[in-house]
Amino acid sequence: MSFKKTGFPLKSDKPVLAGFLVFLTVLLLGAFIYWQRYQILHEERGREMRGIIQVIDNNISQVLKSSYSAALSQALLIGDNGEINDFEIKAKQLLEANPFLDAIQLVPNGVITHVYPLEENEAALNYNILKDETRNKEALRAIDEKKMYFAGPIELKQGGLAVVGRLPVFIEDEFWGFSAVIIKFENFLKHAGFNKLNSKDYKFQFSKVDPDTGIATFFLDEDLSSDAYSEEILFTDGNWKIHIAPENKFVPFISLLPLGVLFLFLAFWLKHRTVKIMKRPERLQAMVDAQNIEIFNSNLRFKKIFNQAAVGMARMDTRTGTFIETNKRFRNFSGYSEKEITGMSFRQLSHPEDIEENQKLMQKLLQGEIKEYSLEKRAIRKNGTVGWIKLTVSPLWHPGQEPSNHIAIIEDITKSKEAELQLTKSYKVLLDQNKRLVNFSYIISHDLRSHSTNIQSILDLYGMSEIPEEKEHYVELLTKVTANLNQTLHHLNEVVSIQNSPNLKKENLNLQEFVNKTIENLSIQIREKKAEMIVEIPEGARVYFNSAYLESVLLNFISNSLRFSDENRKPVIEIRATERNGRWILHISDNGIGIDLEKNMDKLFGLYKTFTNRRDSRGIGLFITKHQVEAMGGEIEVESTPGIGTTFKIKFQ
Template structure:
């Protein structure tokens, strides 16, 4: 015990030494100032990157507009070529195109890869009769346009007639045969001027224009100046010509240089604070006066710290660890969550968490309180004031030392909503593609079987036709062949309709009122309903609304209602009930009839199969239910069926 007291006394004595105390104060303020300096530097760098992103986006838009204008001109020029490959009124059309599109410097027609028409002729006559495809130094990008069947901008290249330009070549095909190119020429300086590279903040930033050489694979730069350093630059990639446009600061250390006065102030302040501490300890009789003076300085320092706290680029929250009450928040967090400082004061942080994410956070907090961990990070959902969700990355650090009683902790919150939503959308798209692949694989087996059946029939009839010697038999075989041909054509029509459903990944969805589409379909079936003397009842709430494709919804409802009428029991009056209700937050449409019914024990597994029929009717094709099921599943829905032979059938569509 005495030994510990002796050690404590020595430490206390050293701390009272003016030099030691002054040095500690100096380095403490240096550390605080370094934090302030770094935060300010980060803010300036973010502002610079944001400004460069805005400028480069403007350049991308300008170049995009120029290329769209060029494409329109090339397309107009291509329309001069008739179905026989003859060129129309080029001499009158070309000047009008140049006049209407200031971005263009020349236009060309290049049949078979040889330049035969060019305007203006005088400045570009040296290019006439030049075979692009025969020139191994130029033909790579021309062949790229042919293979893609889209307009591609080659270059920048040195022109035979002089100057450097980009050449947009639109491949022209007649009867699926390559005819040649409709081409436009844009001088490089003209393109860059239209993009705004010569007028946008040239005093602060510089631009660079580059492209990968198709022969060597090396990136070639076309503007004067050094190669951009990716650590300090922003860039865009323009796919129409595989170009890169960079923007970079002329002086990458400009922001850092602007902060040297702040660094000098921090150093001088720290030095002064250390010197003042030395003076305080040297003059105990002036301690009270100096403490009061220092209180004001400390207040200013705290005010500066608060300023940095509120200007931080991420959300910062201080929380009472024991109660979970929020003690302090910065501006960035308030902007993210939508609450004011007063609303957040003393609020339990759990109220800002999604209910499904509270358990994981509480588990990590328990480990932190037990000392098992000293910090933790996790991704979770946070509830904004307006009820929307924000994905955040939460990093929690305690403000107590190991072995001490827990007091409060700091939470650093980073908004990752866009990143997370992109991940979720990517997973959704991946699942959709996998489902499409699965359905297409199953469908390929159906196609193989059905087409093989038709081809076998045709082959057998042709074999019999060849060996038959009687003219009457041959005529009969020809008639059979016509029937098989008609059946094959109908099969191909059905298969094409199903393929269009299964391969369409970008179907238009919109909110649709069920009652409107059901009543519209009943109007279409009015004659059938009258002829069958059928009773139709509706129980569909006006608010029943689903996200669906309009054409698909009409097809689905028409299929179910027409089937209910078609397969009615001739021994009793047909009755059809249509109703809609909500189940598990999803709308369900139910179509019930008292028709002949389906034996689900025998046919349940084949109910939605292609060309599967379950009645003796001659007009049953087995295509309707297959298409309907694919349409519903393509919209994220599900079909259920209940049926008893002789009593009727109920189809349920659960909208996703």
């Protein structure tokens, strides 16, 4: 067999040159493989660091969210006149519920007046943080941005290094002070997960940019050299950075030294063998044949690994987004056979809401902005069910080449994602329950006051009257009002019984009956105001609503129309209901003093927001009403002109 037949380009009289070229080729190939493997190890290390720092990110975010909730709960102790109620009881409960907190403070006008526990924090009392120019920058920032900001780590007056979260409290849009929480720095690091995640492979650093000097201060005894690659995250709420870097940046390089030595040895060995082969063409042909067999076996092994991988894998046509080939695990997840899925577009398996994000990341990959990308998305199986996957996409082209194919790797994360979504839903339910509890307390203080006013008015009239018939009439009115009060108490008791349920009890209620009952409850005020009531409610108007909430909503709106009537004209209140697209809309219109919506629209439904100088106006009714209607799935619209009147529209679900 001649050299020409084997395809070998060199003559047999140049074996040394051939051996050198083989040596150089193998050496370059080894260097390439060595570099590629090094890059893989380097990127794996980077992903591991990103995963670790993401855990710390989640832990710190949870600490900050819980700290905000604790500060907000403490702020609710402050009354509308700035008085502080039950501080020690509430502070103790918050510390027991939040083990990461070490102390709680109330800081009116920047001066620490209340702190719990007092024994170990007494030195901080009467300290004015706003007058301390070395520490007031972050406090002033919290006031300016009107949101909670975390200062520190700073040295406390009572000693020790800690992180201080300050929530600015405003009453009637005026700054009252701060509701503050203190987390000792070692406790902060513990709940952030530094202790658990610390290992011999990585080191951590915690830094903060000084607001005065702009210089970063480092708080941990770790030296992250500038030439070491690292990952970091920024927390804007405290202007902190968390850094992570390898303990030894040369670990990937050192771990691959045996591979380098192996390639060097292989290059020398192949050089020696090539020289011998050049002298023995027959043996060269045998080696070529053996190499072909090895390549064939390598392809078979690759196919086997591809098809039996523990994760789903697919080779995709980058230009069209269609599947070229998929492994068994991928097809089992999707429910499609190999024949069915080949040629399908990824869009057919993607949830419509997740396609846009996927395409944006692919565009960045095509433009060379990223080397690969991962995202969590929803996939639609053949049977129509939706599952969550973690998708990782890597290109099969080199930089500078025309994009052709890419590899898509999927991991089924449906169970973990559903657990995460359920946890988020549970958290929202808890917030809603707390909101309804606050709402209920406002109902008691506001609605019962209306009934007590009616009773007091009737008793006053009864005491002034000397005519037996009038007194008997007032006794009848008192009986009716008392009966309505009893029913209101019954409804409120019913609301209490369902506060532990995520869903308020709704009933199919007759709107006309509730409107008539409310007018009857307000009959004394209507008579005193000499108001004209125009009611146009169809008998068939029924709404799906909570009965206590509906009574409160009607009482608030109608009593407001009476209370804010124009003294220069007879009050006229029109109540009518219309139906549109299967929904009932209740219109309550009056010819009262009206509201300047251009000035007051943003705070119309705010807590303790008032628009007149009347002493009996407390700014609670509209706040309660809006939340009651929205809790039932409804909406409120308002139209008003000063001096002409106001119309409220309640759109029931």
